[in-house]
Amino acid sequence: MLYFVANFYLNVQLLKMMKFQGSHILSVSQFDRDAIAKILNVSAQMAPYASRQKRCHVLDGAILSNLFFEPSTRTRVSFGTAFNLLGGFVRETVGQENSSLSKGESLFDTAQVISGYSDVIAMRHPQMHSVEQFAQGSTVPVINGGDGANEHPTQALLDLFTIQSEMMHFNKGLDNLNIVLMGDLKHGRTVHSLSKLLSLYNNVKVTMVSPKELQMPDSVISTLTNAGHQVIVTDTMAGNLSCDVIYQTRIQQERFASKDEADLYRGHFSLNKSVYKQYCQENTVIMHPLPRDSRPEANELDIDLNDLDNLAIFRQAQNGVLVRMALFALTLGVEEQLTAYEKPVNWFTNKNR
Ligand code: CP
DSSP: OHHHHHHHHHHHHHHHTTOOTTOOBOOGGGOOHHHHHHHHHHHHHTHHHHTTSSEEOTTTTOEEEEEESSOOSHHHHHHHHHHHHTTOEEEEEESGGGSGGGGTOOHHHHHHHHHHHOSEEEEEESSTTHHHHHHHTOSSOEEEEEETTTBOHHHHHHHHHHHHHHHHTTTOOSTTOEEEEESOTTTOHHHHHHHHHHTTSSSOEEEEEOOGGGOOOHHHHHHHHHTTOEEEEESOOTTSOOSSEEEEOOOOGGGSSOHHHHHTTTTTTOBOHHHHHHHSOTTOEEEOOSOOOOSTTTOSBOGGGTTOTTBOHHHHHHHHHHHHHHHHHHHTTOTTOTGGGEEOOOSOOSTTO
């Protein structure tokens, strides 16, 4: 335990000194504003490679182990895509039932073995703090792809990158942001991580709209209020959605004891065009970490919003590739070498037109 605390503290200090190389990425608490600015800047540098204007093979020969012990589409595939876009190889394990964790092997032993096969590891697991536990056994950097209801640091970073990009159109930044977080704020790890990151900026107003039973954990609210930000906690949409950004979330059924219990809360805070026009500002940007639950009983983000320019959800998901490329470049220490390893794109692509 002492080793774990010392190791985690060391990583936090290393990142705070902007030394990403060789460090685990386990929690957004590791970052200060300078570190975030560095990540967002390197993310922006990845755009020509992600849009296939150029290739970059700076990670030629490197191996990512992508371990997903809980379902995922975006995080798993974008981690893999990001690594491939930098020239590296990806080895995947999907589902605990396909791994020797199902035979009783510990996270520590798994980490000792897999880190011997890899240069970096991305991991998702249903248990809170499991990725930290795994990192204790790893000899290579481990990036948290979501640990239960605890944190989803790379999602929060891509959310911040998205907010910054979207706000730029309105000559705004991350300071003085007025944001609404809505839905299952108790179990939604993305909003936990995002709130902690927002606490680092100036004069942020956060309105938290959820059923009373699914309110944001007090510890997350305190992080914002202790930093001097305005937090409104409410279970009412009317009069509370006038903001720069509305960030909708899904009822996290997998964190409830049963589907019946989750069903009690489904569909209470559906955002559709009528609600948007009535309560949001003209230019309110709509975000959602996805997946959105489009079943009629949930319908938390109606497809009638799809034709709005301010619906940023798919731009947000694409930004995940840029941010994850940046995190690989930083943790593997190649962020200054990108241009030296560029190549032209030889095949037909409509991505760069
Ligand atoms: N946003 C997100 O984490 O999506 P996936 O569960 O599909 O990875």
